[in-house]
Amino acid sequence: MKAEIITIGDEILLGQIVDSNSAWIAQALLPLQIQIEQITSISDRQEHILEALQTAAQRADLIICTGGLGPTKDDVTKHTAAAYFQTSLVRNEEVLEHVRGIFAKFNRTMPDINMGQADVLANGEVLFNDWGTAPGMWVAHEGKIYVFLPGVPFEMKNLMSHRVIPKLKAYPSLAKIAIRYILTVGIGESHLAEQIADIENAFPAHLHLAYLPKIGMVRLRVSASGTDLAHLEEEVEQHTQQLIERIGPAVVAREDLSFEEVIIRAFSEDQVTLATAESCTGGNIARLITEIAGASQMFQGAVVAYANSAKMQVLGVAEETLVNHGAVSEETVIQMAQGAQQVLGATYAIATSGIAGPGGGSPEKPVGTVWVAIAGKNETITKRFQFHQDRLINIERTSTQALLMLWNLFQKEKGF
Amino acid sequence: MKAEIITIGDEILLGQIVDSNSAWIAQALLPLQIQIEQITSISDRQEHILEALQTAAQRADLIICTGGLGPTKDDVTKHTAAAYFQTSLVRNEEVLEHVRGIFAKFNRTMPDINMGQADVLANGEVLFNDWGTAPGMWVAHEGKIYVFLPGVPFEMKNLMSHRVIPKLKAYPSLAKIAIRYILTVGIGESHLAEQIADIENAFPAHLHLAYLPKIGMVRLRVSASGTDLAHLEEEVEQHTQQLIERIGPAVVAREDLSFEEVIIRAFSEDQVTLATAESCTGGNIARLITEIAGASQMFQGAVVAYANSAKMQVLGVAEETLVNHGAVSEETVIQMAQGAQQVLGATYAIATSGIAGPGGGSPEKPVGTVWVAIAGKNETITKRFQFHQDRLINIERTSTQALLMLWNLFQKEKGF
Missing domain, CATH: 3.90.950.20 (CinA-like)
Structure with a gap:
């Protein structure tokens, strides 16, 4: 299954915040063999959101949108999504009770503006948000899955972990991916590449070796995608082992550890x-x-x-x-x-x-x-x-x- | 002037690294009145890079690409850009000397693979990289500017600061933007919104108020775009002052400070x-x-x-x-x-x-x-x-x- 992430909000385009949500989502989806095709960060403008939804749906089966679900005027994701799906927003009483409850818990009166937090897409399913006032939403539409989540990292992560991933696990994925990592320290990227050049050149075409350099260290990622996961795992494992033997003591870990x-x-x-x-x-x-x-x-x-x-x-x-x-x-x-x-x-x-x-x-x-x-x-x-x-x-x-x-x-x- | 950022590299799509470059670039371009329209993170695949370049050029005047300029096989940005511009790569002797010099400085022999680091786009201008082996490139093509930079944050930042921004300053920008910030602590987003609702509702249509909430604090951004910068500055200043007076002691800063x-x-x-x-x-x-x-x-x-x-x-x-x-x-x-x-x-x-x-x-x-x-x-x-x-x-x-x-x-x- 191919996925795309759309992050909505001027604050990313203005450089006010770094988009750390997307990397988190990508890592969370990897074990489900769901590959991120593209991450797109766009403004809060309605026409921009519509364009991003349309083009993402042409490439991916799963579109995850974060941001723009707050109660204030600059949050337009929900209304735009309703226009995109040609549906409407309906007030959800259970969500409204929950939002009221959050304010009550902190002994604060709920501003009327928060009533709108309980409006959800009529064609979707509510992803109940125990961690904040904005509910997530799941929409199956013309063979694609759309997920809308708040941009607050804490709420997004909990909704992903407790609502979205369990639902995704029920879907059969299309392409399978096998991945291995090797963490090396003390060898530069190009020296490492020379040291393993013959092994890399002999890789079959569907195997991919990536170099992920950081200061003083290089992480290698060996991956393969196809249909027979057991076979892919075996192939990737074998080539990883070959690399580890060649590189020697500079290998400090063969898991995806920091x-x-x-x-x-x-x-x-x-x-x-x-x-x-x-x-x-x-x-x-x-x-x-x-x-x-x-x-x-x-x-x-x-x-x-x-x-x-x-x-x-x-x-x-x-x-x-x-x-x-x-x-x-x-x-x-x-x-x-x-x-x-x-x-x-x-x-x-x-x-x-x-x-x-x-x-x-x-x-x-x-x-x-x-x-x-x-x-x-x-x-x-x-x-x-x-x-x-x-x-x-x-x-x-x-x-x-x-x-x-x-x-x-x-x-x-x-x-x- | 409108800009887009394209970050190239599987490591972002796999969630291996968080894309902090884009926020940095966005912040660096703001004072030049250059607005980021979209940030797109894509894979190292050639067809994906070509598609991203084409669609970005439809929306923006300036396209900044980072990543994929390393010496290893998975780095394909340069060859893909040559195909996109229908030009070729030529070896630049000055860059080659520089790359050799870096290896000499650390008393290391230069692997042959690094020769390719000196190959640059024939239709472009070299952005000399004092901080690493991959040169940046600047290409003016069919009325658009394309900038290619390495993805290593340290190198990218130095190339932006010392090469790209000085060149951009020579370009007249199209739309002007005036921006003010207000940092508030201790009031929730929705309470703040209610407190200033009448002021916000009376904002002229070209003025925009954004809420940027973080735990325990909300940053407000007042912005306006148009052609007459002096007038925009005055208008934004006046509305910002109105908000500050209303919010009172919860305002801890009126600059863009943390x-x-x-x-x-x-x-x-x-x-x-x-x-x-x-x-x-x-x-x-x-x-x-x-x-x-x-x-x-x-x-x-x-x-x-x-x-x-x-x-x-x-x-x-x-x-x-x-x-x-x-x-x-x-x-x-x-x-x-x-x-x-x-x-x-x-x-x-x-x-x-x-x-x-x-x-x-x-x-x-x-x-x-x-x-x-x-x-x-x-x-x-x-x-x-x-x-x-x-x-x-x-x-x-x-x-x-x-x-x-x-x-x-x-x-x-x-x-x-």
Whole structure:
């Protein structure tokens, strides 16, 4: 089955919000062997919505629309959908009770404008929204399925998980897909491509190899689509295995895991723990780790030592070190890492200090200068990086490089 | 001028990566009065790329394509664009030297596959990429402008900032847009809509009011498009002022600032400082604050006290408190907040402790139970929240609610 996603709302086109809903929906549909053909983000204008619905229906069997279901004037999805299906909106009493209930629960009077939240497409089925005031809707029309969901991520995700996916599971899909992933670290995309060129060239035509590079790592995706799923799975598995054997130790995972998940799993298995002492990354490494369930198995905590007083008071960095070498120096990150290791009682500690920018640079230490230290069981390693002007990218790059350094030291010290 | 963005790459359709490039591009083009009509994410297949280029050119004057410019087999954008323009690819010696130079800089041999990175569209202009191996390209074709950029965010952003935007500034735009923003906190979307209904209803037809709700806050956007920019600016300004007067103290900013930026600015102006003691938010509040340049003016640091030992050792939470009341309790967050205030030397401190999930819940404290404390100049306030099952949403909601509590206490204590 082929699907398309239409996200409706000026806020995406104006860059006010990043569309993270679509990636979530795509991932949620993959296990059902439903492939996203296209994602289209359009404005709240009626003619634009009509055009998008028409063209999506020409390519896909399932059209998922998010956004524009709110109570305010700029939300026109429902009325536009009624025009598209040549149907009307009818008030649903059960939904109205639910909306009233939400306001009652918070001891607030319901503004009249919210009555309209209970109006649903006459030709559709209500996807009851336990998590907000806008109901989802499911419409089967001329051989296609249309699903309308609110754009609020929390509500959309719950409606997808509890209403849409169970209904979709009842549909037989057309094309089957088999997928495998390989996560590699420390090899650049083009070197990796050369290393496996002969294997890739010998892939049968219906097998597809994709390179998904991120800073310091490349994820490979091997996929095949056809009709015989068991055969596809076997074929994809066999070619994946061949790639893994060729690439060797740079393969850190063969599931669709993030690098943080790989680290958490490996540390938990080895019963070693982690702490961070972050200056320029401002808690971003701790956040990346703790976003993942199970992090508490191995993560002790972090000290975000933004002010120099915090570096001294909490992490025990010596005042002379800060005075003689500065906060962004090898000496300081070593003391930060070892201080975090001690005060937070962790086997490994990461420390970062740098000039994230845009201000704070000097000729010797321009914006983008970063020192990272990793304190391990037997040694503390350090590295100086020179990144660029962009604050957010500097934070992101420092975080990834620090995790790579941590991984390398952990591998080296394994067995000690 | 109307623009469309086409993002090319299976990884977006498979949900492997979130398309954050498009929002960035949209924001970068707004000051040039260039409006994004549509964002389309498509696969790496040639026929799909051709179709997207054709339909975008029917609606827009400027088409920006990202992705698919890498050296590997799955990157087909360049060859497809050559077919679309009925032109060829030619090797550019200057680009080739640059690509060789990048590999030389890191003392690595250049894989032959990278030679192709220097092949550019014969009918276009090279947008020299100082930040990576894939050059951007600018093509003027049948009255439209086409821009091709790599999908790597860092490279795309630099090419946009240093190559594309300077060239676009030379073009006269067609429709002008005037925009104002109002950030409100603490009023729900529908209550806000009722409060300003008469003003909104009296808006002239070419003025548009949009509601951009997030947890605990609503951003209003007033915009108008037409030909006389000075007049539009005046009109939009006047209606924005009318809304601000009606809404009153719930307005925290009238620029397009994030809530974090508002807090940093207000704290810096008042010369008060902030620290956080985070358990369930895992450093996310520190990250939100430190992502913003200028945070060091008012942010002292954070302790991410994930393990109980960290709560005791670093923040001075009493062992009896943890034993008698548990880590997720009012008593614990009070001690965490006051401990952070003291150890990090801050005027205000936020503390969070909760069960983010999916594991760790109990009948008395189910997943989603969160305690937040704010220690201020004269008092420490607390609140218990009951969120839902989703770990990332619980982290996000806790972070926002904690910042709202901080803002309210800061407002109350202002002048002390």
